[in-house]
Amino acid sequence: MEAFEVRQLTPEQVRGVYRRHILHDFPANERKPLSAILRALERNEYICFGAFREEQLLAYAYVVVLREECPLYLFDYLAVCRGLRSRSIGSGFLRALMSGPLRDAGCVLLEIDDPDYAENADERALRLRRERFYLRNGLRHTGVTALVFHVHYRIMELPVCPPHSIREASAIYRRLYHAIMPEWVYRSMVEVTPE
Numbered sequence: 001m002e003a004f005e006v007r008q009l010t011p012e013q014v015r016g017v018y019r020r021h022i023l024h025d026f027p028a029n030e031r032k033p034l035s036a037i038l039r040a041l042e043r044n045e046y047i048c049f050g051a052f053r054e055e056q057l058l059a060y061a062y063v064v065v066l067r068e069e070c071p072l073y074l075f076d077y078l079a080v081c082r083g084l085r086s087r088s089i090g091s092g093f094l095r096a097l098m099s100g101p102l103r104d105a106g107c108v109l110l111e112i113d114d115p116d117y118a119e120n121a122d123e124r125a126l127r128l129r130r131e132r133f134y135l136r137n138g139l140r141h142t143g144v145t146a147l148v149f150h151v152h153y154r155i156m157e158l159p160v161c162p163p164h165s166i167r168e169a170s171a172i173y174r175r176l177y178h179a180i181m182p183e184w185v186y187r188s189m190v191e192v193t194p195e
Contacts, residue, residue: 004058004089006096009048011041017050017060025079029151032076037062045180046076049101051093058084059093063102066179070106070161074176078110094137098160107172108158110139117152142169147191148177170194 009017018034040046044067051059062077080090102108112131118124134156143166144155155173157163164172170192177190 004051004053004092004096006093006100007050007052008101009050009060011038013050014038014041014048014062017048017057021057021060021079021081022062022077024082026077029149037076040064040180047101049097051089051096057081058089061093061097064176064180066176068106071104072172072176073102073105073108074173075108075110090133091137094158098158102158102160105158105160107164107169108160109142109169109173109176110134110156110158111146111148111153112156114145114152114154142166142173144170144173145193146173149189166194 014037015034018037022031037046041048045065047063047065049061049063050057059080060077061075064074064076066072078090078094080087080093098108112134113127115124115127115131118127131154138159139156140159140163142155142157142164146153146155155169157169174190174192174195177192178186181190
């Protein structure tokens with residue numbers, strides 16, 4: 001595995017990673033506007049990390065945060081940069097985040113594209129491969145599913161604290177989304193099961 005350092009991204013780096021990577025790494029229906037991310041950063045509801053080897057960005061994570069006694073986190077974007085995948089950077093980055101900046105968490109959730117809603121066999125295989133990656137790295141299924149802006153997700157939990165029940169995970173997931181979007185948007189664009 002390649003050695004790297006985890007750093008919190010500056011607002012300028014957040015802009016640069018969004019334009020150079022997120023726009024290419026995530027489909028349009030899964031991307032928030034950059035302006036929404038920057039507003040959430042200003043409100044202290046968002047935090048962004050990068051894995052760096054010297055000044056080269058290897059991977060990045062954009063994370064929603066609800067700051068409480070034990071903070072609650074939801075990965076919004078997590079990816080290894082193109083051309084650097086399949087080198088165990090993603091696994092190392094997850095471990096570094098869990099043992100570093102996210103170690104004080106009350107819960108850390110992550111959305112994966114639901115393989116049951118893939119448009120074709122190739123897309124389903126890709127989604128299942130991503131799911132296996134997270135399972136290999138210790139994440140667990142919460143049993144929660146969601147439909148957010150017309151995209152179906154399965155919700156997983158990082159092993160930074162004792163596992164939450166399906167009801168607890170659902171409540172935490174809903175609270176995180178309530179924290180970052182107006183109520184009318186939440187009501188019209190977010191469905192969580194179980195409620």
